[in-house]
Amino acid sequence: MAGTGLSGAASLAGVGTTPFSRDSGISTTALACRAVLTALDDAGLGIGDVDGIATHRVGDSSPPWVVGPALGITDPAWHLDQFGGGGVSHAVIGQAALAVAAGIADVVVCYRAINARSEFRMGGQGRAPAGAFDLQYQAPYGLLAPVQHYAVPARAHMQAYGTTHEHLGAIAVRQRANAAANPRALKRDPITLDDYLASPWVSEPFRLLDCCLETDGACALVVTSAERARDLRRPPVDIAAAAWAGGHSTYSPPAPGGLGDDLTTSSAARLAPRLYAMAGLGPDDVDLAELYDCFTWTVVVQLEDYGFCRKGEGGPFAASEALGIGGELPVNTHGGFLSEGYVHGINHVAEAVGQLRGDAGPRQVDGAEVALSTGQPGYVLAGTSALLLTAGR
Amino acid sequence: MNRTQSLRQDVRDQDGRRRDGRGAAAPRPRPGADRDSAYWWEAVGEGRFLVQYCADCRTPRFPAREVCAVCLSLEWEWREGTGTGTVDGWTVTRRTFHPAFEAPYTVLRVALDDGPALYCWGRLVGADPGDLRRGQPVEAVFTDTGPAPGAGAPTGGGAFTKVVDWRPRE
Ligand SMILES: [Zn+2]
Numbered sequence: 001m002a003g004t005g006l007s008g009a010a011s012l013a014g015v016g017t018t019p020f021s022r023d024s025g026i027s028t029t030a031l032a033c034r035a036v037l038t039a040l041d042d043a044g045l046g047i048g049d050v051d052g053i054a055t056h057r058v059g060d061s062s063p064p065w066v067v068g069p070a071l072g073i074t075d076p077a078w079h080l081d082q083f084g085g086g087g088v089s090h091a092v093i094g095q096a097a098l099a100v101a102a103g104i105a106d107v108v109v110c111y112r113a114i115n116a117r118s119e120f121r122m123g124g125q126g127r128a129p130a131g132a133f134d135l136q137y138q139a140p141y142g143l144l145a146p147v148q149h150y151a152v153p154a155r156a157h158m159q160a161y162g163t164t165h166e167h168l169g170a171i172a173v174r175q176r177a178n179a180a181a182n183p184r185a186l187k188r189d190p191i192t193l194d195d196y197l198a199s200p201w202v203s204e205p206f207r208l209l210d211c212c213l214e215t216d217g218a219c220a221l222v223v224t225s226a227e228r229a230r231d232l233r234r235p236p237v238d239i240a241a242a243a244w245a246g247g248h249s250t251y252s253p254p255a256p257g258g259l260g261d262d263l264t265t266s267s268a269a270r271l272a273p274r275l276y277a278m279a280g281l282g283p284d285d286v287d288l289a290e291l292y293d294c295f296t297w298t299v300v301v302q303l304e305d306y307g308f309c310r311k312g313e314g315g316p317f318a319a320s321e322a323l324g325i326g327g328e329l330p331v332n333t334h335g336g337f338l339s340e341g342y343v344h345g346i347n348h349v350a351e352a353v354g355q356l357r358g359d360a361g362p363r364q365v366d367g368a369e370v371a372l373s374t375g376q377p378g379y380v381l382a383g384t385s386a387l388l389l390t391a392g393r
Numbered sequence: 394m395n396r397t398q399s400l401r402q403d404v405r406d407q408d409g410r411r412r413d414g415r416g417a418a419a420p421r422p423r424p425g426a427d428r429d430s431a432y433w434w435e436a437v438g439e440g441r442f443l444v445q446y447c448a449d450c451r452t453p454r455f456p457a458r459e460v461c462a463v464c465l466s467l468e469w470e471w472r473e474g475t476g477t478g479t480v481d482g483w484t485v486t487r488r489t490f491h492p493a494f495e496a497p498y499t500v501l502r503v504a505l506d507d508g509p510a511l512y513c514w515g516r517l518v519g520a521d522p523g524d525l526r527r528g529q530p531v532e533a534v535f536t537d538t539g540p541a542p543g544a545g546a547p548t549g550g551g552a553f554t555k556v557v558d559w560r561p562r563e
Contacts, residue, residue, distance in 0.1 A: 136430065137456060139422045140538065140556045141516050142486065142494030151484035152502050159527045201487035204522075261510050263482050263502070 007278050010097035011229035011236040011392060014043025014222030015353045020186050020341035023118040024216035029062035031218035032113035033070055039220035044233030045107060047072050052108030052223075054080035054096050056088045056344070058381075060120040061113050078105040084383070086292055086376030089345020091385035094242030096223040106224060112346040113218035121214050122146055146294060147211055149380045151203040153263035154297035158205060160264045160312070165205065167315035168296040169196035172209045172338055174323060175293070179335025181325075181363040186213055187339040210296045212337035219346040221353070229392065236392030237356045240370070241278035244385050245271035247378055266298075267378025268305035271386055276307075279388045281370060283307035286388075288355055288365045289329060289372040290348035293336040302377055303331075330365045348373045349387065356391040419492035421538045423553040429457040432471065438554040440535045444474035444507045453508040476533040477562060478503040481512065485522045501559050503531055519560040530562040 016038025018024070018031050032055070040046060053064040053076050063081045068074065078099040082088050089112065096108040116122060122145070143149065157163050173193055179185035191209065199209040229236035245267045276282050283306060291302045300314035308329055309317040317323075323331040334340045334351040341347060352371040354360045360368075371389045378384035426434045433456070436443045446453050447461035448468035460467055482502045489496045499517035517525070518534060535555045 136424045136426060136434075137514050138500075139424045140553060141500045141514055141558075142421075142491060142498055143484075143500045143514060144422070144490045144494075148484050148486055148490070148500065151486075152482035152500075155484060156482035156527060201485075203487065204485040206484075 006097055006101055006242060007240055008226055008238055009101035010223055011226045011238045012221050012353050013224045013229040013232045013236060014039040015350045016042055016220045017350055018218045020184060020215050020217035024115055028113040028115055029066055029070055032062050032067040032111045035111050035218035035220035036109045039222050042234060043222045049107045050109055052076050052078040052096060052099055052105030054092050054108060054110045055112060056082040056084050056092045058085055085381050086294060086345040087378055087381055087383045088385055090375040090387050091244055093221060093223060093349060093387060094385060097239045097242055100223055100225050108223040109220055110223060111218060111220040112344050114344055115216045116342060117214040117216050146380055147206055148203045150295045151206050153379060155205050156263040163300060163315035167319045168210055169193045170319035171296040171299050172196050175332050175336045175338045178333055178363055179339035182334045182340055185335045185340040206295055212294050212342040215341035215343060217341055217343050219343045219350045221349055235357050237353045238390045238392045239387060240390045241275045241388040243271050243275035247383050266301045266305050267384040268302050271384055272306045275386055275388055281388060285370050286372045287368045287370050288333055289331050290352050291331055292345060292374045292376045293332055293338055294376060298377055302374060325363055325365060333363050333365060345375050352389050356389055421493045429459055433457050434553060437557060442474040442476040442533050443471045445469050446472055453511060455511040475506045478505040478531055480525055480527055480529040480531055483525055503559055513557060515558040518558045531559040532562040533557050534560055
């Protein structure tokens with residue numbers, strides 16, 4: 001049975017981001033260091049306070065055993081170099097919260113630093129496929145890029161439930177409008193549904209404007225105990241719940257009769273009950289949601305699987321006014337990965353913290369008390385993770 | 394040219410092939426079988442579609458594994474599979490991601506007829522992707538993969554002399 005011991009034990013006390021760009025001109029080590037220092041300054045802490053350091057990466061970025069020593073953190077009491085993509089982006093922060101709750105570390109910095117446009121393009125052409133294991137069943141057919149892996153469940157969902165290109169387009173259009181109010185966003189010029197429908201195919205049903213940006217940049221978050229966070233510079237944001245769920249992977253086979261039979265339901269459907277139970281909250285309590293948007297369609301399936309609408313209704317719901325800044329459930333208030341930039345999951349957490357502090361400026365959600373922030377919903381490199389965050393008192 | 398640009402790999406790899414999808418075709422990626430799957434791929438190379446079954450509880454599984462996820466038995470047997478299934482999902486890729494695969498092309502996820510939760514991938518052959526629908530019956534065909542990548546190529550690996558593709562079944 002899931003315990004609730006983690007709920008409220010740890011908080012996010014600092015957040016730091018570098019500028020997002022198409023070419024940072026600096027190393028991922030330098031990006032990571034800048035984001036970590038900014039986050040510590042935000043919290044009112046120094047390097048000497050840090051005793052934990054963590055990241056996730058897929059062989060594309062500077063690890064904790066480089067970034068730590070580069071900042072003088074030579075003997076962290078806890079560290080984590082998590083292999084994985086967006087599915088583990090929120091797990092890293094959840095695991096830092098566990099380390100803090102267990103008394104192993106006091107102050108953990110979690111970062112993600114990527115030059116995903118100028119150095120290591122996930123959607124790039126000509127990349128050698130990763131190693132064997134389950135990619136052996138996709139790579140020989142030209143199924144190589146994340147956009148292709150997501151296109152298959154998206155197509156299945158469209159066929160099963162009548163989700164349309166216009167539903168997907170509405171997500172891209174709205175998130176671009178949100179980004180216009182975000183100085184950090186890379187894409188701020190408004191787009192229309194016609195612009196969306198005219199954008200070139202990449203891998204059907206996805207057009208270019210269904211795809212997240214490839215971004216250079218870094219984000220860092222400071223995780224500490226809820227008690228300590230209350231003595232620091234900024235209003236604390238509490239980790240009301242962190243949850244994990246197993247794979248629904250396009251790479252890994254489902255166990256017979258088990259997970260992953262139905263492409264139209266994501267791993268979030270299994271994670272969500274754990275997450276809400278840990279926090280003692282439900283979907284109706286969520287004031288805003290930062291939903292992992294590597295592609296537009298992942299918003300659709302997560303709206304369903306996190307319980308904001310019924311199965312199959314995610315398309316019409318995503319296209320409705322409900323998801324705007326002033327709506328009943330503002331989603332991807334910063335523009336998301338589609339328009340702000342793609343720092344592999346962690347910039348969703350940074351935005352949620354800003355919203356819960358009331359720091360979000362013209363895109364601020366009134367009365368934001370509870371935010372959901374989610375990782376990739378378990379389709380690629382199996383597994384997913386998510387956080388429920390609450391404004392500290 | 395700034396520092397970052399100077400570190401980028403050239404558009405051509407060491408064999409002179411373009412890495413950006415334009416120009417001459419390149420050998421298909423052959424990521425390599427693992428020690429569980431090698432027998433299956435060797436059979437594919439002979440034009441046979443095998444399915445692994447637990448020797449104790451008789452549950453079929455795909456891809457190959459040493460252990461049965463249902464009863465944890467380590468005993469298994471190979472049987473001739475049906476080589477048929479139904480379309481579960483697909484994508485028509487309209488951008489070239491690898492020089493071996495010139496866009497457009499269609500990749501299917503196929504639910505095998507041999508049992509529940511058995512999925513195989515492959516390209517659509519002999520049909521227009523515009524006519525695809527979920528649940529559509531398909532059958533396996535075996536496609537020669539052509540010459541192996543040159544020594545030292547990033548996609549070198551196992552034999553993979555044939556792969557499984559799919560065509561509509563009447
Ligand atoms: Zn068995």
